[in-house]
Amino acid sequence: MKVNKDxxxxxxxxxxxxxxxxxxxxxxxxxxTLSNVLNIFRQTSINAIIAAGMTFxxxxxxIDLSVGSIVAITGAVVAALIAGGMNVVLxxxxxxxxxxxxxxxxxxxxxxxxxxxxxxxxxxMTLLRGATLVFTKGKxxxxxxxxNAEIFNKIxxxxxxxxxIPIYILVAVFIxxxxxxxxxxxxxxxxxxxxxxxxxxxxGINTQRIKTYIYAISGVLAALAGIIITxxxxxxxxxxxxxxxxxxxxxVVLGGTSLAGGVGSVIGTVVGALIIGVLSNxxxxxxxxxxxxxxxxxxxxxxxxxxxxKDR
Amino acid sequence: MKxxxxxxxxxKEFPGVKALSGVNLTIYHxxxxxxxxxxxxxxxxxxxxxxxxxxxxxGEIYLNGKLVKFNSINDSQKAKIGIIHQELNLIPNLxxxxxxxxxxxxxxxxxxxxxxxxxxxADQLLDLLNMKISSKELVINLSIGQRQxxxxxxxxSLDAQIIIMDEPTDALTDKETESLFKVIRSLRSQGKSxxxxxxxxxxxxxxxDRATILRDGQFIEEKEVKDLxxxxxxxxxxxxxxxxxxxxxxxxxxNVALEVxxxxxxxxxxxSFKLQxxxxxxxxGLMGSGRTELAKTICGAIKKESGEILIEGERVNISSTxxxxxxxxxxxxxxxxxxxxxxxxxxxxxxxxSSLKEFTNQFSKIDSIEEEKVxxxxxxxxxxxxxxxxxxxxxxxxxxxxxxxxxxxxxxKPKILILDEPTRGIDVGAKKEIYDLINNLKKEGLSxxxxxSEITEILGMSDRILVMHEGRISGELPENEATQETIMSYxxxxxxxK
Numbered sequence: 052m053k054v055n056k057d058x059x060x061x062x063x064x065x066x067x068x069x070x071x072x073x074x075x076x077x078x079x080x081x082x083x084t085l086s087n088v089l090n091i092f093r094q095t096s097i098n099a100i101i102a103a104g105m106t107f108x109x110x111x112x113x114i115d116l117s118v119g120s121i122v123a124i125t126g127a128v129v130a131a132l133i134a135g136g137m138n139v140v141l142x143x144x145x146x147x148x149x150x151x152x153x154x155x156x157x158x159x160x161x162x163x164x165x166x167x168x169x170x171x172x173x174x175x176m177t178l179l180r181g182a183t184l185v186f187t188k189g190k191x192x193x194x195x196x197x198x199n200a201e202i203f204n205k206i207x208x209x210x211x212x213x214x215x216i217p218i219y220i221l222v223a224v225f226i227x228x229x230x231x232x233x234x235x236x237x238x239x240x241x242x243x244x245x246x247x248x249x250x251x252x253x254x255g256i257n258t259q260r261i262k263t264y265i266y267a268i269s270g271v272l273a274a275l276a277g278i279i280i281t282x283x284x285x286x287x288x289x290x291x292x293x294x295x296x297x298x299x300x301x302x303v304v305l306g307g308t309s310l311a312g313g314v315g316s317v318i319g320t321v322v323g324a325l326i327i328g329v330l331s332n333x334x335x336x337x338x339x340x341x342x343x344x345x346x347x348x349x350x351x352x353x354x355x356x357x358x359x360x361k362d363r
Numbered sequence: 364m365k366x367x368x369x370x371x372x373x374x375k376e377f378p379g380v381k382a383l384s385g386v387n388l389t390i391y392h393x394x395x396x397x398x399x400x401x402x403x404x405x406x407x408x409x410x411x412x413x414x415x416x417x418x419x420x421x422g423e424i425y426l427n428g429k430l431v432k433f434n435s436i437n438d439s440q441k442a443k444i445g446i447i448h449q450e451l452n453l454i455p456n457l458x459x460x461x462x463x464x465x466x467x468x469x470x471x472x473x474x475x476x477x478x479x480x481x482x483x484x485a486d487q488l489l490d491l492l493n494m495k496i497s498s499k500e501l502v503i504n505l506s507i508g509q510r511q512x513x514x515x516x517x518x519x520s521l522d523a524q525i526i527i528m529d530e531p532t533d534a535l536t537d538k539e540t541e542s543l544f545k546v547i548r549s550l551r552s553q554g555k556s557x558x559x560x561x562x563x564x565x566x567x568x569x570x571x572d573r574a575t576i577l578r579d580g581q582f583i584e585e586k587e588v589k590d591l592x593x594x595x596x597x598x599x600x601x602x603x604x605x606x607x608x609x610x611x612x613x614x615x616x617x618n619v620a621l622e623v624x625x626x627x628x629x630x631x632x633x634x635s636f637k638l639q640x641x642x643x644x645x646x647x648g649l650m651g652s653g654r655t656e657l658a659k660t661i662c663g664a665i666k667k668e669s670g671e672i673l674i675e676g677e678r679v680n681i682s683s684t685x686x687x688x689x690x691x692x693x694x695x696x697x698x699x700x701x702x703x704x705x706x707x708x709x710x711x712x713x714x715x716x717s718s719l720k721e722f723t724n725q726f727s728k729i730d731s732i733e734e735e736k737v738x739x740x741x742x743x744x745x746x747x748x749x750x751x752x753x754x755x756x757x758x759x760x761x762x763x764x765x766x767x768x769x770x771x772x773x774x775x776k777p778k779i780l781i782l783d784e785p786t787r788g789i790d791v792g793a794k795k796e797i798y799d800l801i802n803n804l805k806k807e808g809l810s811x812x813x814x815x816s817e818i819t820e821i822l823g824m825s826d827r828i829l830v831m832h833e834g835r836i837s838g839e840l841p842e843n844e845a846t847q848e849t850i851m852s853y854x855x856x857x858x859x860x861k
Binding site: 254 | 683685689694696701703704705706708719723727731775
């Protein structure tokens with residue numbers, strides 16, 4: 052069979068994921084069990100949801116470092132609200148709005164303040180982390196044991212038709228993100244701004260508004276991830292989400308989205324997040340300690356980025 | 364006079380383009396040689412060959428009578444040839460002295476930079492140039508004129524005997540220009556030779572001894588400046604007949620589509636004009652005369668400070684490009700790759716970028732069937748050569764890219780189309796197609812402003828011509844009064860209508 056080189060390069064992350072999974076299936080008989088596969092997806096869902104938002108941001112040529120802190124503050128807010136007996140739908144809504152506002156503030160600072168995305172979101176990341184510590188007084192907030200807490204807990208720990216709820220949320224997020232990027236003006240503009248912001252502006256696109264939307268999307272999805280984590284643990288940790296921004300960026304980059312903007316896809320990002328997920332799952336199954344896992348993750352990212360360089 | 368350097372029969376071919384053909388340039392000891400020609404005449408290419416950036420296709424270079432070959436800037440520097448570029452290459456956050464000796468810092472026996480020596484040598488150079496400023500000053504605090512002097516000092520520190528100055532007065536004030544001339548005169552009296560490139564003809568008479576004139580990559584003449592006058596120079600620079608490139612299209616002009624009154628900001632000063640339906644208004648002027656800025660101000664990309672814009676007699680307030688597009692003004696940029704296209708997107712996606720709203724339903728979903736229908740129509744009707752509408756735009760030729768840019772604007776159904784250098788970097792055949800397209804649009808009643816550096820193109824296409832000089836409109840010429848010479852003299856600011 053003649054294998055096309057372009058095809059290999061284009062789908063190298065998918066192929067990498069498949070090859071690695073097949074090898075694992077032979078090496079470890081627990082790997083390809085239904086419960087383990089569901090486990091991988093559930094564990095990946097948090098990172099993948101954040102990475103979906105990050106994909107939008109990176110496609111415009113920006114970066115969002117504040118997502119980890121948004122995870123934490125949203126979790127704390129929602130946990131406090133649930134513990135206070137609030138209706139679950141309302142509490143979740145307020146949580147999402149918190150993330151939306153945080154993201155919009157990122158966008159406004161970047162656009163109106165003309166601050167580099169890296170610096171703007173770094174500042175917001177630090178600020179929100181501090182705010183979370185102040186709000187929680189540095190201690191976990193339990194969601195309590197009322198009826199509403201039981202319902203809320205299902206968002207993170209529940210099952211529907213034998214599949215964990217977070218996986219449904221993940222699928223919904225990715226369908227929505229794919230649709231927006233592929234079939235709406237917002238999506239087209241996202242690619243255009245990342246490809247050439249000046250040309251986009253001169254073509255009559257309100258680039259500042261679009262970029263603010265994009266950071267708001269990233270904020271909302273980070274908040275969603277924060278809600279899922281809090282629900283799963285039945286409590287909000289003040290240090291939740293720290294380092295998540297880097298995992299999300301890693302997933303986006305592993306998925307082939309260019310940090311320079313304009314090129315990439317959310318499908319790539321799912322694959323990227325799954326590579327990270329499968330890798331750590333596999334290393335867990337083989338009883339590799341988490342210290343080595345970090346090293347392995349670093350090496351995989353490095354290989355992926357180096358392969359990408361050869362493309363050009 | 365003693366010849367120090369001779370370039371003989373220099374030719375340079377780029378893939379598909381003959382940039383220079385049989386050009387001669389002689390540089391004399393202790394003289395200033397002007398190198399003259401229109402944009403694109405080959406001046407820069409010639410200087411790049413002289414400094415070793417480009418390799419010549421044919422011809423010889425003799426330095427003091429000996430055949431030489433420069434393979435890199437390093438080679439030409441060793442031969443004591445220095446160039447001061449149009450855009451200055453200084454590092455703003457370093458001191459003057461650090462910039463002058465960048466990469467060649469004097470060091471002591473312990474390999475430590477000898478700061479005392481660095482600064483004292485730099486101060487000596489500044490002294491030589493009559494600059495009353497310490498070499499410890501940061502470059503960021505200097506005016507453009509002072510930075511120019513630092514570049515000259517850098518060139519002198521290389522002990523250059525031949526100094527090339529490419530449009531050195533472009534960004535200078537009159538006073539700074541005066542002190543630059545003083546420096547040039549003193550360098551000349553020290554026996555240095557200077558190649559002086561400028562489009563400000565009055566300067567040639569002030570500072571140059573001889574002039575070499577190029578046109579379309581060919582050598583026209585070398586003459587002593589005292590035997591030349593401005594009109595003669597202009598004639599020789601532009602001197603070609605307008606070819607059959609421009610079929611005249613007569614259209615009955617309609618109402619006033621656009622009126623601009625007293626438009627003023629940092630770049631343009633008190634600009635007023637009217638544009639009628641079915642008219643092509645040419646805007647000529649040299650680079651940096653404010654033509655592009657005028658266009659960008661009209662289409663909202665640059666803020667105006669005062670003045671008004673009327674569309675079909677109605678005063679409009681345009682504060683952004685999307686507003687301009689809504690009001691019927693569309694701008695096609697002079698720099699396709701930088702300001703016009705998103706190179707990573709397809710032909711289709713680029714074309715519909717400005718008018719995407721037209722193809723979106725209430726769920727903000729793009730109606731791709733409708734979008735593709737319109738894109739197909741334009742690809743066919745203006746003959747865009749692309750294997751597919753989904754082809755990446757970067758794989759198209761310059762001419763076809765330009766057609767996509769124009770289609771992008773046309774898809775917004777504009778009333779007023781501003782074309783900035785519509786044929787820049789496009790080969791001759793494709794140029795003709797663009798001209799035909801513009802003429803067709805004119806026939807359809809569109810009002811067109813065409814900005815161009817190519818005087819022949821302006822003359823061939825326009826119904827009326829505005830000439831800009833330093834942000835102002837220095838002249839307005841109806842088609843029958845415009846000649847290359849009159850345009851040129853308004854453009855360089857010899858003539859000005861009051």
